[in-house]
Amino acid sequence: MTDVSVTKSGPAAVSAGGTATYQVTVTNNGDVPATGVSVTDTLTGPALVTNAAADQGSCTFRGQTATRALGTINAGDSA
Structure with a gap:
């Protein structure tokens, strides 16, 4: 069974x-x-999102939203 988690790191606020x-x-x-x-x-x-990149798959961004199409993530792996 898959068990996918998402984490986000970065500053809590920006001037x-x-x-x-x-x-x-x-x-x-x-x-x-x-x-x-x-x-x-x-x-x-x-x-605003001004750039987006992924180690795997592809990224698109517009305005405040970035979307990453990662495809397959093997068991135990991260992307």
Whole structure:
């Protein structure tokens, strides 16, 4: 069974006009591959996503939202 978890790390707040970097990690804690995995992260407030990248799969971003299409994450792996 798949058991997928998502963690996000980065600053809790950013000053007006400032920049911040956040890392979103998706982990398959299950014992079989998780397929068709994607994650969407939406920022709050007036913040805008200006860049997004993934170690695996592809990323798109627009406005306050970044979406990562990660595909398959094997058991015990992270992306």
